[in-house]
Amino acid sequence: MAELRYLLFLGCAIPYRVSAYEISTRKVAKKIGIELIEMPEYNCCGLPMEPISYDIMLALAARNLCIAEQQGLNMMALCPGCAGTLHKVNKILKEDKKLRDAVNRYLKEVGLEFKGTIEVKHFIRVLADDVGFERIKGTIERPLSALKVAEHNGCHVLRPAKYIGFDDPENPVMLKRLIEITGAKCLDYMDETECCGAPIVGVNEKIPLQLARNKLSHIRDVGAQAMITICPFCHMMFDVNQPRIERMFDEAFGLSVLHYPQLLGLAMGFSPAELGFDELRVDTSKLLSAIT
Amino acid sequence: MVSERSEGGEAVIKATEMDPKFKYEISKIPGAEKIMLCFQCGTCTADCPIARFSDAYRPRRILRMVQLGLKSRVLSSDVLWLCAACFTCVDRCPQDVEIAGVLRTLRNLAVKEGFMPAVYRELATSVLETGLAYKIPASRLRKRVEAGLPPLPKADVKSINKLAEVTGFSKIIQARRT
Ligand code: SF4
Ligand code: SF4
Numbered sequence: 001m002a003e004l005r006y007l008l009f010l011g012c013a014i015p016y017r018v019s020a021y022e023i024s025t026r027k028v029a030k031k032i033g034i035e036l037i038e039m040p041e042y043n044c045c046g047l048p049m050e051p052i053s054y055d056i057m058l059a060l061a062a063r064n065l066c067i068a069e070q071q072g073l074n075m076m077a078l079c080p081g082c083a084g085t086l087h088k089v090n091k092i093l094k095e096d097k098k099l100r101d102a103v104n105r106y107l108k109e110v111g112l113e114f115k116g117t118i119e120v121k122h123f124i125r126v127l128a129d130d131v132g133f134e135r136i137k138g139t140i141e142r143p144l145s146a147l148k149v150a151e152h153n154g155c156h157v158l159r160p161a162k163y164i165g166f167d168d169p170e171n172p173v174m175l176k177r178l179i180e181i182t183g184a185k186c187l188d189y190m191d192e193t194e195c196c197g198a199p200i201v202g203v204n205e206k207i208p209l210q211l212a213r214n215k216l217s218h219i220r221d222v223g224a225q226a227m228i229t230i231c232p233f234c235h236m237m238f239d240v241n242q243p244r245i246e247r248m249f250d251e252a253f254g255l256s257v258l259h260y261p262q263l264l265g266l267a268m269g270f271s272p273a274e275l276g277f278d279e280l281r282v283d284t285s286k287l288l289s290a291i292t
Numbered sequence: 293m294v295s296e297r298s299e300g301g302e303a304v305i306k307a308t309e310m311d312p313k314f315k316y317e318i319s320k321i322p323g324a325e326k327i328m329l330c331f332q333c334g335t336c337t338a339d340c341p342i343a344r345f346s347d348a349y350r351p352r353r354i355l356r357m358v359q360l361g362l363k364s365r366v367l368s369s370d371v372l373w374l375c376a377a378c379f380t381c382v383d384r385c386p387q388d389v390e391i392a393g394v395l396r397t398l399r400n401l402a403v404k405e406g407f408m409p410a411v412y413r414e415l416a417t418s419v420l421e422t423g424l425a426y427k428i429p430a431s432r433l434r435k436r437v438e439a440g441l442p443p444l445p446k447a448d449v450k451s452i453n454k455l456a457e458v459t460g461f462s463k464i465i466q467a468r469r470t
Contacts, residue, residue, distance in 0.1 A: 015436070015444055016426040023439055041445045043423040043452050048415045049461070051373070051399040052408065054322065056461040060419075063455065099322070109458050110451040159379035160390070169383055195341045195378035202411030203373045210345040276439070 004130060006076035007068050008036040009086065009120075011045055011232075014078055017240075018232035020276030021078055024261035025123060027275060031139050031268050032131055036076070041067060045082035046089070058099075059106045061089035065120070066112040075120040080231045083122035084156030088163040090120050122157050124230050124260065125166050128174045136181050141269040143183025146290050149263070150187050150224040151175045152215065152238070154231035155195050169193065178260065179228055182267035186228075190218040198233035212237045213245045216253045226256040226287050228263055235259060239281045256280070256287045266291065311361040318358055321400075323393025330355045330389050336381035342374050349374040351381055351391050358394065367402040373409050403464055416465045420456055423447025 014022050029036055046060035064086060068075045077083035093100045094116040104113055121129065127136060158169040167174045172193060179186040194215065197208025216238065219227055229235045239257035246252055257280070265275040277284055318324045336351040337343050343350055349371045357366045366372065375395040382392050402408070415425045422428075424447065436443065456462040 010444070012424040012426045012428075015428050015432060016424075017432075019432070019435065019439060019441070022441060026441075038442050039445055041448055043447050044419045044425045048412075048425040049419060050377075050396055052403050052412055052416060053459060053461050053464060054396060054400055055459040056456060059455040059459050060452070063451065106455055106458050110448075110454050155376075155378040155380075160382040160392075162382075193380075195376050195380070197341070197376055199376040199378075200342070200374055202415075203409045207342055207345045207349075207374065208376075211341055 004032075004034045004126075005073060006034065006036060006121075006126065007039050007071055007073045009039060009042060009045070009064065009075050009077040009082055011077065011079040011082040012048075013081075013232040013236075018235060018259075018279075020262065020279040021232055021235065021259040023274075023276035024259055024265050024270075025078055027270055028139075028261045028264045028268060032127075032136060034076075034126065034131065037071070037073060039064075039067065040071070045077075045079075045085045047081045047085040050085075055106070057085070058089060058093075058103050061085055062093060062103050062107060062114050063110070063112060065090055065093075065118065066107060066114055068118050068120075069115055072117075074118050076123055076126050077120065078123050078230075078232070080122055080154040080156035081233065083120060083125075084164060086120040087122075090116070090118070091163060122166075122230070124157065124175055124178060127178055128167075133177060133181060136178070136264075140182065140267045142267055142291075144263070144267050144291050145183040145185075147182075147184035147226065147287075148187055148224055149179060149184050149226045149228050149258075150189055150219040150222065151179055151192070151228045152196065152230075152234055153193060154229065154234050155193075157230065158193070175228070175230065175260065179263065182263055184263065184267075187219075187222045187224050189222045189224070191215065196231075196234040196237040198237045201237075208237065209241065209245055209248060212241060213249050213251070216242070216245065216255055217251070220253055220255060224255070225290060226258055226263075226284075228258055228260050230260045242282050254282065254286075256282050256284045258284075305360075305362065309362060309365070311363045314361040314363045315359050318394070318397060321397045323390050324397040326387065326389045327355065327358055327394055329387040330359065330385075331387060332356060333386060335384050335386060336389075336391050339380050339384055341378060341380065342376055346371075346374060351375070351395070354398070355389070355391065355394065358398070366398060367405050368407055372398055372402055372407075406467065413465065416461075420453060420462070420465065421449070423449055423452050 197211035
């Protein structure tokens, strides 16, 4: 098996507001035997700047890739936005010489050169492709067989297919399989692959909140006890904003929203406190009492 | 907050408003190359989660406006900023038009014309000052220590500003506010 060593790319949103995702990831990674190395230095992945300028997006992403190349390590990102952007830019710069030359002219100004020697993966892709389901199964100490949950993938882990090339974007199964390893049942629901709306919250809140409400109700309707996310932005949309959505639509959900590594961590036998449960906005006591 | 009103301008389109060369200009930009292949099937709009909850956002319509050359209507339009970049339409377009790439191209051009929602200026300023799109508050940094998380690395702000300069990004951000 390939060596499980990665440079951890944290991005902006996770250190800004979503520490529980990082805390729980580090816990489960260690247990599985994934070695996470800190980025010596990094900047914004580039995605938030793409609407302003495609060129600065390319330059910012490429700069991160160059730092990883200097370390000689593949990258693992927790945010699908970061993972998707870095993966895509890495791919197009490797394939398109003209574009690579153009970006390298920018990078030369800061003493760097993109060479195309590393890979970038999202955390769940590392689990599915590099670690493998059997090895994760071996770390489960407390199967969560009493739980029924629903997944929400996060667009940039799957799409656009031509740049990402992971799982089946129309009918994704990888996160489901990773959830079922914990012993929990993963339920199907309507519009599973639909966006949470978070990327436009800064310009229009009404539409994303309606989208999020729609998903929450589809998930509630199939009887899931929790929703499982793998993106800091999706998580904020469904967890942090859930009380607002409840007030806005005069509708109670009370649906716990966990980061996938929190679910996995519980099944490994870690305590909720060790997995950053105190940061979650929606109460998880009912969920936790169902598994103890 | 960006409103959901439709594209600006009168309801009646005058022939003089159309820039017949706009589509050629656009199709030279990476991501928007296939704009002319759009045959208006409407798959993008039908599958767009934003369109489902918006009265005004219709990707198919934006593509058609570009083909017609309604440059100033498109670039000044608020709806341009409603695409969530979920890429559903990109995966499903039968003509392989990278719709989200076209939207990005239009936004980049709109910014050059002076149209940019305030939130993007804030994010950009943060990138130039700290390297990250969000300024991490001191309380969070303290919490990292308490939680036993490693310290965040310091960003190389000088290099980032150099890249911003050579890509023309700094100039865009310093330009007049809208
Ligand atoms: S799906 Fe493609 S071809 Fe159909 S209207 Fe949208 S962009 Fe045009
Ligand atoms: S990428 Fe934009 S236009 Fe396409 S489906 Fe998603 S939100 Fe709609």
